[in-house]
């Protein structure tokens with residue numbers, strides 16, 4: 167047998183693995199339920215909406231740093247303007263700072279495609295001031311499920327990728343939840359997904375979310391999930 171064959175075979179396997187990595191799992195993609203569950207690899211995107219807040223965001227950042235995992239923060243621009251130190255920390259510590267809304271007032275932002283794009287651009291200003299670039303990752307307040315086709319088209323046309331979720335701490339729905347309730351909700355809603363996009367909130371009234379976060383991270387680490395950001 168030709169002695170070069172095993173080496174050639176190994177090189178081909180390596181090439182195939184590299185190609186698979188780049189084609190099957192782009193760093194940023196519009197989230198789709200159909201595509202999320204057919205991959206063999208297990209990955210989780212932790213996402214935090216509605217911050218930054220002086221009370222909760224630093225606690226979440228501490229835990230992410232201690233656990234050495236990355237996340238994506240979908241910020242509210244109005245709150246960020248007076249808390250740029252938190253945007254700076256999110257960015258410096260390797261997380262993605264992305265657009266959620268400037269005002270988060272549904273009646274104003276969803277009034278027309280023009281008002282939506284204006285809101286996104288306004289939210290992007292503090293991000294640009296701190297990070298030096300505008301984010302092209304976006305999450306519709308309430309999720310894309312609740313907006314019309316015209317608004318989604320306007321976002322797509324502006325070159326922005328929007329991201330929904332397929333699992334949640336349910337920290338916006340539950341009334342005064344306990345840490346255990348949030349932990350259980352996060353695990354239960356993620357069941358059956360090999361690509362988990364987890365919704366949580368870092369607004370000022372969500373301190374229990376920070377309480378539950380470490381347990382959730384450790385659960386997914388134990389299950390072999392890789393932590394990713396958009």
Ligand SMILES: [Zn+2]
Nearest residue numbers: 215216307308
């Ligand atoms: Zn929100």
